[in-house]
Amino acid sequence: MMESSYIEQQTDIDNAPTTEPERQYYFMEKAKAYVQADSQRLGRPLKACTKTFGCQMNARDSEKLNGILETVGYELTDSEEADFVIYNTCTVRENANNKVYGRLGVLNTLKKQHPHMKIALCGCMMQEPEVVEKLKTSYRFIDLIFGTHNIYKFAELMVSAFEQQDMVIDIWKDTDKIVEDLPVERKYSFKSGVNIMFGCNNFCSYCIVPYVRGRERSREPKDIIGEITRLADDGVVEIMLLGQNVNSYGKNLKDPVTFAQLLTEIEKIDGIERIRFMTSHPKDLSDELIEVMANSKKLCRHLHLPLQSGSSRILEKMNRRYTKEQYLSLVEKIRAAVPEIALTTDIIVGFPGETEEDFEETMDVVRKVGYDSAFTFIYSKRTGTPAAVMEDQVPQDVVKVRFDRLLKEVQEIAAKKAEALTGQTQPILVEEINRQDSSLVTGRLSNNSVVHIPGDASMIGKLVDVTLTECKGFYYYGKPVNYE
Numbered sequence: 001m002m003e004s005s006y007i008e009q010q011t012d013i014d015n016a017p018t019t020e021p022e023r024q025y026y027f028m029e030k031a032k033a034y035v036q037a038d039s040q041r042l043g044r045p046l047k048a049c050t051k052t053f054g055c056q057m058n059a060r061d062s063e064k065l066n067g068i069l070e071t072v073g074y075e076l077t078d079s080e081e082a083d084f085v086i087y088n089t090c091t092v093r094e095n096a097n098n099k100v101y102g103r104l105g106v107l108n109t110l111k112k113q114h115p116h117m118k119i120a121l122c123g124c125m126m127q128e129p130e131v132v133e134k135l136k137t138s139y140r141f142i143d144l145i146f147g148t149h150n151i152y153k154f155a156e157l158m159v160s161a162f163e164q165q166d167m168v169i170d171i172w173k174d175t176d177k178i179v180e181d182l183p184v185e186r187k188y189s190f191k192s193g194v195n196i197m198f199g200c201n202n203f204c205s206y207c208i209v210p211y212v213r214g215r216e217r218s219r220e221p222k223d224i225i226g227e228i229t230r231l232a233d234d235g236v237v238e239i240m241l242l243g244q245n246v247n248s249y250g251k252n253l254k255d256p257v258t259f260a261q262l263l264t265e266i267e268k269i270d271g272i273e274r275i276r277f278m279t280s281h282p283k284d285l286s287d288e289l290i291e292v293m294a295n296s297k298k299l300c301r302h303l304h305l306p307l308q309s310g311s312s313r314i315l316e317k318m319n320r321r322y323t324k325e326q327y328l329s330l331v332e333k334i335r336a337a338v339p340e341i342a343l344t345t346d347i348i349v350g351f352p353g354e355t356e357e358d359f360e361e362t363m364d365v366v367r368k369v370g371y372d373s374a375f376t377f378i379y380s381k382r383t384g385t386p387a388a389v390m391e392d393q394v395p396q397d398v399v400k401v402r403f404d405r406l407l408k409e410v411q412e413i414a415a416k417k418a419e420a421l422t423g424q425t426q427p428i429l430v431e432e433i434n435r436q437d438s439s440l441v442t443g444r445l446s447n448n449s450v451v452h453i454p455g456d457a458s459m460i461g462k463l464v465d466v467t468l469t470e471c472k473g474f475y476y477y478g479k480p481v482n483y484e
């Protein structure tokens with residue numbers, strides 16, 4: 001299912017295994033030879049830089065790209081002044097695309113100074129044919145373009161890019177393939193994302209994700225459990241289970257498994273102390289899952305439950321398949337079972353046809369639920385989605401006023417919620433040295449709030465009990481309790 005513009009590889013692939021991941025390890029060896037030769041010619045190690053745009057799913061994909069880059073001999077760097085630069089792109093809203101185009105100009109200048117530099121683009125934006133057309137005509141300096149479905153082939157595609165002058169383009173429309181056991185370079189030693197499923201079948205009418213990430217497919221429970229067990233053996237204490245719609249996990253497996261059953265199995269893995277997951281669709285959140293959450297010792301007290309709109313009329317046009325009332329009663333049920341849970345959400349303002357009354361319904365849900373935090377987005381028209389051709393697109397000035405009103409409400413409520421925890425003692429997982437003040441370390445509560453405490457690098461990756469001494473709106477200062 002490759003695009004016609006795909007350039008045939010000139011690599012001697014006669015000896016390449018046909019099974020995965022063996023084939024990719026073969027190409028990693030080949031890439032290693034090219035990297036070594038270049039490194040000898042330049043008399044220094046080669047550097048690679050991965051820039052990630054978008055969601056946690058992309059962040060995890062970038063760790064896989066980095067795993068391959070390191071295996072073939074690159075040193076990883078944050079600076080784009082590198083020998084290999086790859087952008088892992090997002091296309092969920094228009095401004096995500098614009099950011100990439102803006103930065104490509106900078107890369108072009110760098111490549112003029114360093115002609116041996118290789119530039120690659122991958123991720124969701126590349127799954128849009130118009131984007132690839134634009135890159136092909138106006139951004140000829142790019143060496144390699146691939147999409148979301150064949151990211152596992154990065155080593156093979158990299159070898160093609162080393163061996164030919166022309167732009168290498170390999171975009172698949174969809175796939176049912178999941179390739180296991182490729183190298184991964186984790187950003188954090190003590191926490192990790194774990195993909196449990198890929199793609200989305202929901203087709204919310206504003207959303208481009210189902211078109212660029214393809215149909216829903218779940219990993220086998222044994223592969224997920226195996227990966228998490230290895231992560232735990234490697235010192236990981238917190239995992240984030242990733243999927244576009246984790247509540248429908250396992251429905252299409254040969255032996256179907258529910259998300260709640262998967263969680264119950266993961267809970268048993270020694271060494272894993274905290275389990276998070278993202279994202280839940282309200283229409284699929286089961287009573288079984290609520291029960292597992294209520295009884296779990298390891299599941300974090302945080303649920304991200306995207307609302308999108310509080311108006312049942314707009315929700316129907318969004319194809320969300322729940323009403324305002326159903327959403328509110330789900331929240332009630334969750335709160336009854338897990339009273340201390342923090343709820344966060346995503347809200348879109350200015351969906352086509354949104355009236356003042358519809359917007360007030362959203363504000364009403366925001367007040368009734370009292371979110372601990374909310375990501376608010378201005379509706380962005382995505383070509384190819386049903387909403388893009390809907391009538392009554394809301395004028396930008398109206399949207400802006402509503403957006404500001406919503407943001408203010410969300411922030412005021414969140415600040416009150418946060419304040420209520422001041423004085424409590426709870427564990428945080430310490431994640432890093434504070435970026436502004438190196439006498440502090442920064443960690444997260446079970447409910448995902450950020451806390452800064454006095455400390456040093458030896459605390460990173462540890463669960464530390466802290467008393468929340470001061471609330472600063474959406475983060476806290478605290479002090480460690482009983483920490484040697």
Ligand code: 5AD
Pocket residue numbers: 092093206207208306308346347348377378379380381382
């Ligand atoms: N415009 C604005 N926001 C969007 N989202 C998805 N598609 C769009 C769009 N076209 C938001 C939704 C989703 C989050 C990841 O991005 O709120 O939950």
Ligand code: SF4
Pocket residue numbers: 200201202203204207208209210244245281
């Ligand atoms: Fe997009 Fe809806 Fe799927 Fe989320 S559930 S990725 S908003 S289509």
